[in-house]
Amino acid sequence: xxTKTSVMPTVAVAPGAVAKNxxxxxxxxxxxxxxxxxxxxxxxxxxGLLNKFFFTTSNLQNILTQATVLGLLGLAASxxxxxxxxxxxxxxxxxxSSAIGALAILQxxxxxxLGVIVGVGAATxxxxxxxxxxxxxxxxxxxxxxxxxxxxxxxxLAITQGATxxxxxxxxxxxxxxxxxxxxxxxxxxxxxxxxxxxxxxRTVFGRKLYATGGNAAAAHxxxxxxxxxxxxxxxxxxxxxxxxxxxxxxxxMAITSDQGEGFLLYSIAAxxxxxxxxFGGRGDTWGILGGVLLLTVIHVGLAVVxxxxxxxxxxxxxxxxIAVAVDAIRVGMGGTR
Amino acid sequence: MADDYLIEVxxxxxxxxxxxxxxxxxxxVRKGSVHGLLGENGxxxxxxxxxxxxxxxxxxxxxxxxGEEIVDADVKAMEEKGVFLVTQEPMIVEPMTVADNLMxxxxxxxxxxxxxxxxxxxxxxxxxxANLDPRRLAxxxxxxxxxxxxxxxxxxxxxxxxxxxxPTTALTMADxxxxxxxxxxxxxxxxxxxxxxxYNEEILEICDEVSVxxxxxxxxxxxxxxxxxxxxxSEMVIGRDVHLFKRVTDEAKGDVVWTLRDVxxxxxxxxxxxxxxxEIIGFAGLPGSGAxxxxxxIYGLMPSAxxxxxxxxxxxxxxxxPAEALRTGIAFLSEDRLxxxxxxIQSIAENMTLSSxxxxxxxxxxxxxxxxxxxxxxxxxxxxxxxxxxxxxxSLSGGNQQKVLLSRLVATEPRLVILNEPTRGIDVGVKEExxxxxxxxxxxxxxxIIITSDIEEMLRIVDRVALFVxxxxxxxxxxxxxxxxxxxxxxxxxxxxxxxxxHQPLH
Ligand SMILES: Nc1ncnc2c1ncn2[C@@H]1O[C@H](COP(=O)(O)OP(=O)(O)OP(=O)(O)O)[C@@H](O)[C@H]1O
Ligand SMILES: [Mg+2]
Numbered sequence: 074x075x076t077k078t079s080v081m082p083t084v085a086v087a088p089g090a091v092a093k094n095x096x097x098x099x100x101x102x103x104x105x106x107x108x109x110x111x112x113x114x115x116x117x118x119x120x121g122l123l124n125k126f127f128f129t130t131s132n133l134q135n136i137l138t139q140a141t142v143l144g145l146l147g148l149a150a151s152x153x154x155x156x157x158x159x160x161x162x163x164x165x166x167x168x169x170s171s172a173i174g175a176l177a178i179l180q181x182x183x184x185x186x187l188g189v190i191v192g193v194g195a196a197t198x199x200x201x202x203x204x205x206x207x208x209x210x211x212x213x214x215x216x217x218x219x220x221x222x223x224x225x226x227x228x229x230l231a232i233t234q235g236a237t238x239x240x241x242x243x244x245x246x247x248x249x250x251x252x253x254x255x256x257x258x259x260x261x262x263x264x265x266x267x268x269x270x271x272x273x274x275x276r277t278v279f280g281r282k283l284y285a286t287g288g289n290a291a292a293a294h295x296x297x298x299x300x301x302x303x304x305x306x307x308x309x310x311x312x313x314x315x316x317x318x319x320x321x322x323x324x325x326x327m328a329i330t331s332d333q334g335e336g337f338l339l340y341s342i343a344a345x346x347x348x349x350x351x352x353f354g355g356r357g358d359t360w361g362i363l364g365g366v367l368l369l370t371v372i373h374v375g376l377a378v379v380x381x382x383x384x385x386x387x388x389x390x391x392x393x394x395x396i397a398v399a400v401d402a403i404r405v406g407m408g409g410t411r
Numbered sequence: 412m413a414d415d416y417l418i419e420v421x422x423x424x425x426x427x428x429x430x431x432x433x434x435x436x437x438x439x440v441r442k443g444s445v446h447g448l449l450g451e452n453g454x455x456x457x458x459x460x461x462x463x464x465x466x467x468x469x470x471x472x473x474x475x476x477x478g479e480e481i482v483d484a485d486v487k488a489m490e491e492k493g494v495f496l497v498t499q500e501p502m503i504v505e506p507m508t509v510a511d512n513l514m515x516x517x518x519x520x521x522x523x524x525x526x527x528x529x530x531x532x533x534x535x536x537x538x539x540x541a542n543l544d545p546r547r548l549a550x551x552x553x554x555x556x557x558x559x560x561x562x563x564x565x566x567x568x569x570x571x572x573x574x575x576x577x578p579t580t581a582l583t584m585a586d587x588x589x590x591x592x593x594x595x596x597x598x599x600x601x602x603x604x605x606x607x608x609x610y611n612e613e614i615l616e617i618c619d620e621v622s623v624x625x626x627x628x629x630x631x632x633x634x635x636x637x638x639x640x641x642x643x644x645s646e647m648v649i650g651r652d653v654h655l656f657k658r659v660t661d662e663a664k665g666d667v668v669w670t671l672r673d674v675x676x677x678x679x680x681x682x683x684x685x686x687x688x689x690e691i692i693g694f695a696g697l698p699g700s701g702a703x704x705x706x707x708x709i710y711g712l713m714p715s716a717x718x719x720x721x722x723x724x725x726x727x728x729x730x731x732x733p734a735e736a737l738r739t740g741i742a743f744l745s746e747d748r749l750x751x752x753x754x755x756i757q758s759i760a761e762n763m764t765l766s767s768x769x770x771x772x773x774x775x776x777x778x779x780x781x782x783x784x785x786x787x788x789x790x791x792x793x794x795x796x797x798x799x800x801x802x803x804x805x806s807l808s809g810g811n812q813q814k815v816l817l818s819r820l821v822a823t824e825p826r827l828v829i830l831n832e833p834t835r836g837i838d839v840g841v842k843e844e845x846x847x848x849x850x851x852x853x854x855x856x857x858x859x860i861i862i863t864s865d866i867e868e869m870l871r872i873v874d875r876v877a878l879f880v881x882x883x884x885x886x887x888x889x890x891x892x893x894x895x896x897x898x899x900x901x902x903x904x905x906x907x908x909x910x911x912x913x914h915q916p917l918h
Contacts, residue, residue: 276776276777277775277776278768278776278777280777281765285757285765288755288756288757291750292751292754293765294732295745295751295752296765297733297736297765299732355754355756
C-alpha cells in the first residue's frame with residue numbers, strides 16, 4: 074500500500090494532481106484534452122463501415138436531433154458539477170416540468186407560449202430550491218437531489234395518473250416537428266445552447282466565479298466570491314435548462330409519458346464527465362461536454378443502425394461508455410487539464 | 412570515504428514539460444548529520460527531495476542509498492529503505508487516532524484484522540518520550556504535534572533519512588525550539604536529516620552542512636555550516652548579500668482613518684484600536700490570543716463577530732463577509748495558501764484577477780485586454796517566475812504562488828490590508844522585496860496590519876505593535892526600540908499574569 078498518496082487527500086490533492094501532470098509534452102496534452110473527439114471520430118468511422126446508412130444526411134439529422142435533448146441536459150448537469158456539486162434531479166425535473174406546462178395548456182386552457190413559460194418556470198424554481206437546500210441548509214447535494222429526483226418522478230406519476238399526455242396544440246409541437254429545407258430546427262437549439270454556455274463559461278464574470286468556486290470554495294470565499302450565491306445560481310440555471318429540455322422532448326415526441334425523462338438521467342451525467350468535466354469541480358469546458366454528448370448519441374444511434382439485437386444494445390453501449398471513461402481517466406493521469 | 416554518505420545523488424535532471432527544474436544536480440548527505448538545503452523560490456529544492464523520496468521520478472541521473480544503487484524506486488520502496496519525506500503540510504488522517512497515524516499503512520494485523528490492543532500497546536511504549544497520547548484523535552493535535560507525529564511515524568518505520576520540507580512555517584518560537592531539540596536527539600541516534608528552510612538562522616542553528624540550489628543547479632554542495640554566517644548564506648542563495656529592509660518610521664504621522672470599536676466574538680474582546688493612514692501595525696501574540704482572530708473578524712471571516720470599523724469617522728459595522736470587506740476597501744492575505752489561498756487547478760491569470768473582477772469587466776463581461784494588462788503589470792512588479800500566464804497556479808513553487816496571491820490583493824486597490832504570515836515560504840531575496848512593497852503601499856496611504864509569528868520580521872517593518880493576550884489588546888508599543896525578547900516577555904508575562912489572575916478565588 075502506498076501510504077504517502079493515501080494520506081494526500083487531507084490537503085494536497087490539487088497540487089498533487091498537478092504534480093503528476095506535467096510529464097507529457099504540450100502536443101500530447103492537447104491530444105489528450107480532446108480525446109473524446111478522437112474517440113467520437115473513430116466510432117463514426119466504424120459504424121459507417123458497418124453500415125453505409127450511417128453516413129447519410131438523414132442519419133446525421135437524426136443524430137443531431139437526438140443529441141439536442143441530451144445536450145441540453147448535459148449542460149444542465151455540468152453547472153452543478155463545475156461548482157463541485159451534483160444534481161441527480163434534472164431528468165425528473167425535465168419530465169415533471171413539461172407535464173406541468175402541458176397540463177396548464179390542455180386543462181387550464183392557457184395560451185401555448187404561456188404554458189411553456191409556466192413549465193420552464195416550474196423547472197427553474199425546482200433548481201432554485203435545490204440550490205437553497207444545498208447552500209443554506211447545507212444538505213449534501215448527492216442525497217438532496219436524489220430525494221428530489223424521487224419526489225419529482227413520483228409527482229409526475231401522480232399528476233398524470235399513469236396516463237400519457239398527448240393531443241398537444243400544433244404550436245406546442247411546432248419546434249419539435251418543423252423542418253426548414255429538409256433540416257429539423259431542433260439542432261439549432263443545441264448549437265445556441267452550447268454557444269451560450271461557452272460564452273458564459275469563458276467570457277463572463279459569472280463563469281470565472283463558477284470555476285473558482287469549484288476549484289477551491291474556501292479560497293474563492295476569501296477572495297470575495299459569494300460562493301453560496303454562485304451555487305444557487307448554478308442550480309437555478311441548471312433547472313431552467315432542464316425545463317427547456319423538457320419542453321423540447323415533449324414537443325419532439327408529441328407525448329409525455331408518466332415516466333418521461335427517466336432514461337436520460339445517467340446519460341446526462343455521464344456525458345459531461347466523459348467530456349472531461351470533473352466531479353470534484355472546477356474542471357471542464359463546453360467542447361468537452363459537446364463531445365461527450367455526441368459520443369453517447371452516436372453510440373446509441375449507431376448500435377441501432379448496425380442492427381445489434383436489442384437485447385445486447387444496453388450492454389454494448391455500457392461497455393463503450395466504460396472504455397471512454399477509462400480513456401479519460403488515463404488522460405487526467407497523464408496531464409490533461411480542462 | 413564513500414560509505415560516510417547515506418545518500419548520494421549524481422547528475423540529476425528533472426524536466427516538467429518545457430521547464431527544466433533540475434539541471435544535473437549532485438547531493439551527498441552524511442550519516443548522522445543534519446544537512447540543510449537552501450535556495451530561492453523555484454530553485455528546485457522540493458523537486459529534488461521529492462525525487463529522493465520516490466514521489467516523482469527523475470528524468471535522468473543516479474542515486475545511491477547506503478552505497479546501494481537505487482533504480483526506479485517509488486515512495487513505498489524508499490520508505491522501506493528508510494527515506495521519509497515530511498512535507499510542508501503535515502500528512503495526517505485527521506479522523507484517526509494518533510496510534511493509527513503512527514502506524515499508518517503498517518498496522519499490526521492478523522489475517523486482515525487490525526490488532527487494536529496490540530497496536531495501542533506498541534504505540535504507547537513508542538510515544539512515551541514524545542509526550543503524545545496515542546489515543547487522541549489526530550484532528551485535535553496542534554501543527555507542531557502533527558509534524559512531530561509525521562517524524563515519529565518515519566522513525567517508527569525505521570527511518571534513516573528524514574526529509575523536512577520547510578517544517579518551521581507556522582510554528583511559534585517555542586514550537587521551533589521543541590522541534591530542533593527533538594531533531595538533535597535523533598541525530599545523536601545517527602538519524603540523518605535533510606532540512607529545507609528559507610531562514611538563515613535556522614540553518615545556522617541546526618545544520619551541520621548545507622547545500623545551495625540556484626535555478627536548478629547546485630551552487631555549493633556540502634559546505635560546512637560552522638564556517639558560514641548569515642550573509643554568506645544569503646550570498647550563496649541569491650548571489651548577493653541581502654540588505655535587510657528596515658522601515659523608517661514617519662514621525663509626522665497621518666490622521667487616524669480606521670477605528671475599531673467594541674469588537675466582540677468568542678475569545679475576542681477589543682474595545683478600541685485606532686489605525687492611521689499609511690500606518691503599519693503588527694498584531695503579536697501567542698496562538699489563540701486573538702491576534703489572528705481580530706484580523707479575520709475585520710475581513711468578515713468571523714461571521715459571529717460583532718463590532719464596528721469606522722472609516723474617517725463614519726461608523727460601519729464589521730463586514731459580514733469578505734465580499735463586503737473588499738467593497739469597503741479591505742483586503743486580506745490568508746495564512747494558509749493551499750487551504751484558502753490559491754486555486755491550484757486554475758491559471759495564474761485567473762487567480763490574480765479573482766478579487767478584482769469588477770475592474771477587469773463591464774456589465775458582467777470579462778475584458779480580455781484589461782485582464783491581460785492587469786496580469787502583466789503585476790507579473791513584472793513581482794517578477795513572477797513561471798512558464799506563462801496560463802500555467803496552473805499549483806505548478807508554481809511556493810514563493811511564486813505567494814507572489815500571485817499578493818498581486819491579487821494589491822490589484823483590489825485596498826485602503827486597509829491585513830497580511831497573515833506574508834512571507835511564509837518566501838526566499839530571503841523576495842522577503843525583502845515584499846517588505847519594500849508593503850512599505851510602498853503604506854506610503855501611498857494604505858494602512859497595513861501584519862500578523863506574523865516571525866517577530867523579528869515584524870519589528871523591522873511595522874510602526875507599532877499591538878500585543879494580544881487572552882483576546883484583548885494588552886499593550887500597544889512603538890516598534891522602534893523594541894526587541895524580540897521584549898515582545899516575548901510581554902506576551903508570556905502578561906499571559907502568566909492573567910492565568911494567575913483567573914486562579915484568584917472569586918469574592
Ligand atoms: N508539477 C510541476 N509542473 C510544472 N512545473 C513544476 C512542477 N513542480 C515544480 N515545477 C517547476 O519546477 C521548478 C522548481 O520548483 P520547486 O517546487 O522544486 O521549487 P522550490 O525550490 O521548492 O521553491 P520554493 O522555495 O518556492 O518552495 C519551478 O520553476 C516550478 O515552477
Ligand atoms: Mg518548495
